[in-house]
Amino acid sequence: MTAWIQVLVTMVDGPATPVDGIVRTCHNSDEPIRVPTISYGEKPVIVRLGPDGARVSRDGRKARVEKLSGELVFLTDGETAWHFHDDPSRPRQTLLESVYVAGPAKQLLITPPTGYWVREDYARPTGPVEDVEFLGRPCWSVELAPRRPDKPSVRLIVDADSGAVLAAHSDDGIDGAAFEQAAFGVPVDPAVFTWDGPIETDDDSQRKMQAAAETRRRRTYDWFRENVSSADLHVPVLHDLTPQWIRIDDEATGAFSAGFGAGEGDGFMARRPRSSEAWDLWYGEATAAWSTADFDWACWVFRGTFDPDGLALLQQRLHPGDPVVGKPVVRRPDRREQG
Structure with a gap:
C-alpha cells in the first residue's frame, strides 16, 4: 500500500516531467461558484475554466492555460503570474501566490507552495491511498478531508510518475476537473510560460478601482442632489455621553x-x-x-x-x-x- 507521504513528496514540486493536455470542468449546480478572496484595493485575480475545456501545459511550478481556440487565459513561471481575462493584449501581472482558481481545478493548474501542506489546517487524507489507473497511467487516488467543516471532501488523482494532479472531484458530486487527455515528457520551451508584452500591475488595478469608485461616488452624489436635496445637511445629533x-x-x-x-x-x-x-x-x-x-x-x-x-x-x-x-x-x- 502506498503511503500518503510518498504521494506528497512526489507531488509537492510537481509535475516532475512536462504534462500537456485538455482539462474539462463540471459544476452540477445552479448556484454560482464563490471564491473567497483577499486583496488590497485592487481587483483580485481569479482564473476560471469554462465547461468547454482548456489546454493546460505544466512543467514543475510553471503553467500555461489556453482556451481550445488558442486564446491565452493564464501564464505563470512559478513566481509571477499573468491573467488575460480582462484584456488579452495587456494581462494583469501579479504574484502567483495572489492568484485564485475557481472550483476544483486549482490543483491541476497550480502547484501549492510546500508550506501549504505543513500547515495545521491543511487537507489530510480520510483513508488509505489507492492504486488506480487513469489515462492509461499508474496513479494514486486519495480523498482529502475538507479544510472547513461546511465544505465537502475532495478526491485527487495523482500521476505516480510525474506527481501531476490529473483530476479533482468534490465528494458531493457537484464540482470536478480532470485531464481528458494528456501527453507526458514532451520538452517545453520555458518561454511559453512567460509574458514580455504590456501588463497591468497590481498598482494599476488599484488605481483603476479607486477611479471607478470615485466616479460612482460622484454620480450617486449628483443624483442625490438632483433628486433628494441639495441643501446643507449639517444638523445637530444627540450623543449619549453617559x-x-x-x-x-x-x-x-x-x-x-x-x-x-x-x-x-x-x-x-x-x-x-x-x-x-x-x-x-x-x-x-x-x-x-x-x-x-x-x-x-x-x-x-x-x-x-x-x-x-x-x-x-x-x-x-x-x-x-x-x-x-x-x-x-x-x-x-x-x-x-x-x-
Whole structure:
C-alpha cells in the first residue's frame, strides 16, 4: 500500500516531467461558484475554466492555460503570474501566490507552495491511498478531508510518475476537473510560460478601482442632489455621553477617565486638576477641551463633533455653575519619550 507521504513528496514540486493536455470542468449546480478572496484595493485575480475545456501545459511550478481556440487565459513561471481575462493584449501581472482558481481545478493548474501542506489546517487524507489507473497511467487516488467543516471532501488523482494532479472531484458530486487527455515528457520551451508584452500591475488595478469608485461616488452624489436635496445637511445629533466605564486616576485630586457608547465606544472624556503643563493623553487632540477654575476637561467623540449649544449643554451638566475660564493644551505623547 502506498503511503500518503510518498504521494506528497512526489507531488509537492510537481509535475516532475512536462504534462500537456485538455482539462474539462463540471459544476452540477445552479448556484454560482464563490471564491473567497483577499486583496488590497485592487481587483483580485481569479482564473476560471469554462465547461468547454482548456489546454493546460505544466512543467514543475510553471503553467500555461489556453482556451481550445488558442486564446491565452493564464501564464505563470512559478513566481509571477499573468491573467488575460480582462484584456488579452495587456494581462494583469501579479504574484502567483495572489492568484485564485475557481472550483476544483486549482490543483491541476497550480502547484501549492510546500508550506501549504505543513500547515495545521491543511487537507489530510480520510483513508488509505489507492492504486488506480487513469489515462492509461499508474496513479494514486486519495480523498482529502475538507479544510472547513461546511465544505465537502475532495478526491485527487495523482500521476505516480510525474506527481501531476490529473483530476479533482468534490465528494458531493457537484464540482470536478480532470485531464481528458494528456501527453507526458514532451520538452517545453520555458518561454511559453512567460509574458514580455504590456501588463497591468497590481498598482494599476488599484488605481483603476479607486477611479471607478470615485466616479460612482460622484454620480450617486449628483443624483442625490438632483433628486433628494441639495441643501446643507449639517444638523445637530444627540450623543449619549453617559459613561460605560470609569477609571479613577487620582481619587484625591478628582482626576478620572471615562468611555461612553456601546461596542468599541463612541468616545472618551477625562479630567485633571487645572495645570499650565501640556496634557499627554493617548487619545490625541481632543474634540473639545476646556478649563474651569479647578479642573481641565477634555472630550473626544468619534462620530461627528460638538456644535456650540451642545458643548455648552455638556459643560453645564458636568460642572453646573462653574464657568469655562480657559483651555488646556492636550497632545498625544511621543512614544520615544516613554522610554
